[in-house]
Amino acid sequence: MSQPGAVQDWDRAMLVARLFALQPAGLVLRIRAGVGPARDAFLAALHDMLPPGMPVLRCPAHPTDEALLGGLDLPATLAAGRPVQRQGLIARAAGGVLLLASADRLPGDTASLLCGKLDSETPPGLVALDEGEADEDLPAVLLDRIALRVDLDALRPGRCDTGRDQLSLARGRLPSVRTPAPIADALCSAALSLGVMPMRATMLAGRIARMAAALAGHAEVDADDAALAAALVLSPRATTVPLPAEAPAPPPPPEAGPEQGEQNEAGPPDRTHMRDPEANNGHQAGRDEDQEAPPDDLRQTVLDAAAAMLPPHLLDGAAAPARGSASAAQGRAGAGAVLGTRGRPLTPRPGRPGQGSRLALVETLRHAAPWQKPRREAVARRTGEAASGRLLVQVSDLHVTRYSRRPRSTAIFLVDASGSAAMHRLAEAKGAIELLLGECYVRRDRVALLAFRGTGTELLLPPTGALARARRSLAALPGGGGTPVASGLDAAVELACQLRRLGETTLIVMLTDGRANVARDGTPGRARAEQDAQASAMRLRAAGLPALLVDISPRVQPHAQALATSMGARYLRLLQGEPERLSSAVRALAA
Amino acid sequence: MNVALLGKPLPVTRRRRATAVRRVFPFTAMVGQRDMTQALLLAAVDPRIGGVLVLGDRGTGKSTAIRALAALLPTIRVIADCPYNCDPAAISPNCPHCNAPGATASPRTRSITVPAIDLPLGATEDRVVGSLDLERALADGSKHFEPGLLARAHRGFLYIDEVNLLEDHLVDLLLDVAASGENLVEREGLSIRHPARFVLVGSGNPEEGDLRPQLLDRFGLAVEVTTTTDLQERIEVLRRREAFEADPEGFTQAWSEPETALRRQIEEARALMRRVVTPDSLLQTVARLCLALGTDGLRGELSLLRAARALACLEGEHVVLPRHMRAIAVPALRHRLRRNPLDEGSATPRVERALAELAEA
Numbered sequence: 001m002s003q004p005g006a007v008q009d010w011d012r013a014m015l016v017a018r019l020f021a022l023q024p025a026g027l028v029l030r031i032r033a034g035v036g037p038a039r040d041a042f043l044a045a046l047h048d049m050l051p052p053g054m055p056v057l058r059c060p061a062h063p064t065d066e067a068l069l070g071g072l073d074l075p076a077t078l079a080a081g082r083p084v085q086r087q088g089l090i091a092r093a094a095g096g097v098l099l100l101a102s103a104d105r106l107p108g109d110t111a112s113l114l115c116g117k118l119d120s121e122t123p124p125g126l127v128a129l130d131e132g133e134a135d136e137d138l139p140a141v142l143l144d145r146i147a148l149r150v151d152l153d154a155l156r157p158g159r160c161d162t163g164r165d166q167l168s169l170a171r172g173r174l175p176s177v178r179t180p181a182p183i184a185d186a187l188c189s190a191a192l193s194l195g196v197m198p199m200r201a202t203m204l205a206g207r208i209a210r211m212a213a214a215l216a217g218h219a220e221v222d223a224d225d226a227a228l229a230a231a232l233v234l235s236p237r238a239t240t241v242p243l244p245a246e247a248p249a250p251p252p253p254p255e256a257g258p259e260q261g262e263q264n265e266a267g268p269p270d271r272t273h274m275r276d277p278e279a280n281n282g283h284q285a286g287r288d289e290d291q292e293a294p295p296d297d298l299r300q301t302v303l304d305a306a307a308a309m310l311p312p313h314l315l316d317g318a319a320a321p322a323r324g325s326a327s328a329a330q331g332r333a334g335a336g337a338v339l340g341t342r343g344r345p346l347t348p349r350p351g352r353p354g355q356g357s358r359l360a361l362v363e364t365l366r367h368a369a370p371w372q373k374p375r376r377e378a379v380a381r382r383t384g385e386a387a388s389g390r391l392l393v394q395v396s397d398l399h400v401t402r403y404s405r406r407p408r409s410t411a412i413f414l415v416d417a418s419g420s421a422a423m424h425r426l427a428e429a430k431g432a433i434e435l436l437l438g439e440c441y442v443r444r445d446r447v448a449l450l451a452f453r454g455t456g457t458e459l460l461l462p463p464t465g466a467l468a469r470a471r472r473s474l475a476a477l478p479g480g481g482g483t484p485v486a487s488g489l490d491a492a493v494e495l496a497c498q499l500r501r502l503g504e505t506t507l508i509v510m511l512t513d514g515r516a517n518v519a520r521d522g523t524p525g526r527a528r529a530e531q532d533a534q535a536s537a538m539r540l541r542a543a544g545l546p547a548l549l550v551d552i553s554p555r556v557q558p559h560a561q562a563l564a565t566s567m568g569a570r571y572l573r574l575l576q577g578e579p580e581r582l583s584s585a586v587r588a589l590a591a
Numbered sequence: 592m593n594v595a596l597l598g599k600p601l602p603v604t605r606r607r608r609a610t611a612v613r614r615v616f617p618f619t620a621m622v623g624q625r626d627m628t629q630a631l632l633l634a635a636v637d638p639r640i641g642g643v644l645v646l647g648d649r650g651t652g653k654s655t656a657i658r659a660l661a662a663l664l665p666t667i668r669v670i671a672d673c674p675y676n677c678d679p680a681a682i683s684p685n686c687p688h689c690n691a692p693g694a695t696a697s698p699r700t701r702s703i704t705v706p707a708i709d710l711p712l713g714a715t716e717d718r719v720v721g722s723l724d725l726e727r728a729l730a731d732g733s734k735h736f737e738p739g740l741l742a743r744a745h746r747g748f749l750y751i752d753e754v755n756l757l758e759d760h761l762v763d764l765l766l767d768v769a770a771s772g773e774n775l776v777e778r779e780g781l782s783i784r785h786p787a788r789f790v791l792v793g794s795g796n797p798e799e800g801d802l803r804p805q806l807l808d809r810f811g812l813a814v815e816v817t818t819t820t821d822l823q824e825r826i827e828v829l830r831r832r833e834a835f836e837a838d839p840e841g842f843t844q845a846w847s848e849p850e851t852a853l854r855r856q857i858e859e860a861r862a863l864m865r866r867v868v869t870p871d872s873l874l875q876t877v878a879r880l881c882l883a884l885g886t887d888g889l890r891g892e893l894s895l896l897r898a899a900r901a902l903a904c905l906e907g908e909h910v911v912l913p914r915h916m917r918a919i920a921v922p923a924l925r926h927r928l929r930r931n932p933l934d935e936g937s938a939t940p941r942v943e944r945a946l947a948e949l950a951e952a
Contacts, residue, residue, distance in 0.1 A: 069718075108712070108756075112712040112752070113712075116709055116711055116752075119655075141753075144650060178837070179829075179830070179833055181826075181830075184826050184833075187829065188822055188825040188829060191825070192825070197820070198651070199652065199819075199828055200649070202829055203828070203832050206829050207833075207836070362723075444759070466797070
């Protein structure tokens with residue numbers, strides 16, 4: 001069962017489900033799957049595996065604080081004439097399992113609330129259902145805590161062997177399962193080799209290893225359990241491809257001989273041969289041998305298991321795994337998705353609370369007050385008995401408070417990093433942008449950085465308030481290649497519209513010489529490129545997005561000016577040694 | 592209708608508190624992170640140092656440390672049903688509960704562990720400062736105040752994870768309360784003030800958003816945490832965690848000796864605080880250091896002095912020595928230096944350089 005290189009098949013998904021169901025408290029299971037039979041079958045099986053009587057609750061995609069934390073059930077209270085409390089989801093899920101529908105759309109602050117509860121006395125287990133439809137990844141706080149994950153998208157549901165008896169036996173065994181020192185050493189060193197720095201991940205791996213041992217009927221964690229835990233918990237977090245073992249004893253690759261084929265099913269590249277056959281066959285050969293196996297072999301076994309499951313982008317040598325996207329999601333967390341529940345209060349107005357507005361109690365009572373006498377009489381007529389001393393409030397009395405917040409604003413820098421621009425004044429443009437970043441810092445604005453060169457546009461920096469990062473990615477911006485103006489404009493418009501939907505204001509600052517020579521589809525050719533650029537500029541204008549075009553060409557040329565006109569943008573020429581002029585222009589536009 | 596809109600003083604809703612003993616990882620069993628644990632200890636010895644800011648990655652045991660410290664500290668006596676944890680020996684003059692006309696002269700008291708309150712990122716202003724008790728208002732039309740997180744944190748710790756992502760208006764509010772030691776609520780027809788003195792502990796990762804300089808400056812000490820890359824240390828973390836999870840009671844029992852020793856050390860340090868002497872020469876050194884670094888205002892000097900005093904007391908010294916000051920200069924000053932907002936480098940080397948120059952002079 002713990003074949004480290006096994007493909008992510010249904011049986012493996014079921015194994016993950018069993019591990020989670022063994023003791024969900026405090027664990028996060030991420031299920032990546034669209035709505036479909038595979039997900040339904042998986043959830044049904046998972047439900048079946050959980051300890052009998054464990055509460056399973058569902059959390060909607062955008063829960064209000066009240067739904068999560070509980071509070072007064074207003075309609076019920078008014079109807080009953082006495083306070084009706086509603087318990088929050090979090091309180092009800094204590095010691096149970098909470099299913100997070102559309103976890104990829106979960107607001108960051110809700111995720112923080114939920115994750116805070118994972119450290120409590122009776123933590124819930126979280127199942128994050130990720131349909132993979134949102135642009136962004138799960139909130140970073142949640143990502144950080146994921147212990148187990150399955151990807152069901154490519155799977156067809158197979159046999160659902162829930163193994164309830166096995167599970168309940170394992171539950172009894174779990175508290176006494178211990179991790180021998182060499183195994184703990186192997187897990188920790190595997191984490192280090194994979195560049196998994198947070199201690200939390202290593203601790204999660206330790207817990208999963210113990211659970212795997214309990215499930216397999218082992219009295220203590222052995223190499224296979226640790227290998228499974230490393231593959232499940234550490235691999236997805238890996239930031240580096242482990243170096244080939246420093247080989248304390250010269251490894252004998254040619255001698256691996258016939259066993260090689262068996263061990264190599266999934267064919268993890270070039271490291272498999274380093275695996276010591278003895279340690280690998282440990283569970284057949286008897287566990288005692290594992291105990292005595294020198295730590296180096298153990299370490300290698302665990303590391304190999306993890307390495308076999310490394311995400312492909314790491315092996316391709318692509319840098320910075322998921323880090324950028326995680327931070328981007330986090331950047332949003334401070335704001336909360338619902339506008340209007342926080343900030344400066346506005347005057348109350350009639351309406352029912354909920355959907356981003358809170359009950360304005362004093363105002364409500366004030367409106368109810370004058371009608372108390374007639375209402376009492378009406379009640380007395382209707383019921384035949386005198387109304388009690390309580391206040392008679394009707395729905396029509398309800399007033400709500402709304403809050404206003406200064407809309408957040410994001411400056412989108414669209415930088416022409418093509419060869420022609422680089423030759424001219426890219427360095428100077430960078431200097432000007434740095435000045436602007438300083439301005440943004442003072443105003444607490446966010447910035448995003450897009451660069452177009454060669455055949456397309458790259459989002460160097462998603463909207464962020466961490467300006468030091470912006471500066472770093474700007475400094476690292478290389479120049480050279482064609483000038484795909486159309487592609488750059490399209491990307492900027494898309495980003496700006498996305499932000500506008502979130503209620504933010506945007507300002508696009510484009511730095512270019514305007515000499516488009518790559519068309520939208522990436523083919524070279526000046527005529528088509530300029531045509532496309534004009535079309536994209538018109539789109540920007542049609543969308544009504546404020547923009548500023550900074551001409552960085554050395555001589556006055558019509559290109560950039562024409563482009564600015566089509567964009568409906570303010571045009572500014574960046575004169576040599578006058579970066580301040582740019583910042584004052586931006587300030588004027590942003591105000 | 593019996594809503595007394597101007598009635599004074601306001602009665603306060605009483606909240607039942609869980610009295611069950613909490614299962615907390617022992618403070619002394621934490622591996623590594625010396626900077627952070629030391630800063631927290633100093634703040635526990637002398638809360639006037641001002642809060643502690645912990646900068647660094649997630650999952651480095653920050654919230655564990657704070658809960659552990661709160662559990663370790665000597666229990667405090669409070670008025671039994673005061674929602675603001677009033678000290679029976681020194682009832683706060685602005686506590687609405689203990690100064691109410693009906694309050695008895697000799698109220699019942701009880702002991703509680705030092706509160707450690709989490710302020711979640713998405714917390715609304717209501718939950719933080721408190722609000723009108725809706726339940727009571729609807730039920731009998733009376734106006735009661737329902738205390739918020741600030742009231743519960745009085746005389747304890749208020750922990751804000753990801754303080755750099757907290758909304759600006761909440762940050763302003765917290766700073767106000769932290770500086771004045773009382774929470775003033777003027778909303779929804781309520782007018783109430785209550786004591787709220789707490790050690791503010793904030794954590795955050797600067798990679799994910801900047802902290803405003805005004806906020807930085809309000810923290811007494813700033814420490815940087817990183818995850819250790821030392822294999823043996825990491826193994827030790829894993830093993831202790833496992834031992835704790837497997838048998839919390841046994842584990843806590845096994846660590847009770849160092850816990851008691853540390854608790855005694857803190858108690859003695861607190862007693863020593865009243866007697867410890869700060870030599871004039873040290874005051875001069877501190878002033879010169881802050882001048883050389885160009886820290887704004889006097890907050891840097893004060894925090895550094897208080898932290899050095901607390902450290903001396905913790906070590907059982909009766910005189911604050913230069914080594915105490917040197918040991919704590921970096922955390923006390925590194926976040927107060929003027930800097931270019933885009934300069935991402937740590938200010939630590941600058942403080943260290945200034946210290947070295949001072950030693951030579």
